[in-house]
Amino acid sequence: MSAPESDHSPLLDARDISLERGGKLILDRVSVQIPPAEVAVVIGPNGAGKTSLLRVLLGLWQPTRGQVKRRRGLRIGYMPQRLQIEPVLPLSVRRFLTLRQRAPRAELVAHLERVGVPHLLDKPVQSLSGGEMQRVLLARALLNRPNLLVLDEPAQGVDIVGQGEVFRLIDDIRRETGCGVLMVSHDLHLVMAGADAVICLNQHVCCTGRPEEVSRHPEYQRLFPTADVQGIGIYKHDHNHVHDLHGEVHDLDENGTGGSHGCGHAHHHGQGTPKR
């Protein structure tokens, strides 16, 4: 780790960002700071400008007003919302991972193993399921040894059981590598449980703070009237089994070698029916 990573200045510092596209105001004086080693989650209803904000923060779009400061030496690992590759392009997972930078096979396997899909290395990318693709995308984002992970709807197209797994994985990786995480999601329960900071967006920043604070905020409750105030707490509990990639349930033994860990992680129990 290089020197500038030890300080606590924000990884990204966006001040008074406004964005207009096609004469329409999409973001209105949005200020966001992403501190190192924290999980920041942007939530908001459809059309709130979540993905637009992400694009501005990533530098893909220029804001109409305001500016985004990046910390020196910032390495972003980006996981896009979805990735569809034309079937006419023959591309293996291995080739996909090394599109930008070459890496030895062992390193690729290690990264795939970290996200739980080492067996996919030589498979065509088009053959992956939604959950497998998300994991491969995550592995690719990690290859660059990022100090900021940016994830756009990371659980998109993943079944309810797999969603908890994806969020748990992201949380683990954050713990292991100390990278900051910026995530956009509409899935309030699963995401807010693991967040350090929640930014509630609806063109402007409605409210921001720790998940408990935001969930009690009147603006939040107005935007998400069905959101259960207690809801975010429900999923924070220890449990005695894990679901693997295929949704199969494995009991954890005494040592917890079932693949899980001791800390309470976001996990959905009520609706996830294990499938075979």
Next chain:
Amino acid sequence: MIEAWLDDFLFRAVLAGLMVAAVAGPLGAFVVWRRMAYFGDTISHSALLGVALGFLLGMNLNLMVTIVCVAIAVLLVILQRRQELASDTLLGILAHSALSLGIVAVTFIEGLRVDLMAYLFGDILAVGTSDLVAIAIGGGIALLLLVLLWRPLLALTVHEELARVEGVPVLAVRLGLMLLIALVIAAAMQVVGVLLITALMIIPAASARRFASTPEQMAFLAGVIGMLVVIAGVWGSFQYDTPTGPTIVVAAMLGFILVHLLPARLLPQFGGR
């Protein structure tokens, strides 16, 4: 020895065709991957405008065609960004306007009797030694550009935003691709004509897909298949006294059908994944 061969119009024709196919195939793979077939068509249709301008200004035709094709391509990209009209409408307008404008302009030039058919459908049997040199230079630059741009272009094709975040200079790479397409069109014009150039790019590439398990294999095989198709086409044209450009495209089509009729287990697979 070589000079004696170059005196043979049939040899020159085949050589020109092989050179064009060797670069049109691999580039065609990108055209197929990026769904640019109609885009390629539009640009090649505007090549005739380049021919007319070349005659008017007394400039090298290949150079003028390249310049006009790049200009139309850039115009297209700018118009597409405004998103007022759907992409295919825009392409349709430009393709047919450019073609008609080219034909009108060519017939307007006084004292010049241009064989329009030669430009529309190619006149490979009339390829001279200087044409060969022009094709070699244009094709060579295109192939070199393709090799240099290969990795960023592939990254861009898979996911443009991801590529940008990872530091690919997207605009420069896209402009490079435009230049590449324009160079190949200028080189291929004499072989199959402006109306059929896209066929020489996408049909071999589409045939190569069934054999390939990596992007590189597909591009390489597209080049090889394109070259076989040119040989078959020139031979067929000689044998049955048919126009060469369309005969080459017919050969490409027959090859495509053959490849897709073969059961998968009979297809050779090249290398591992």
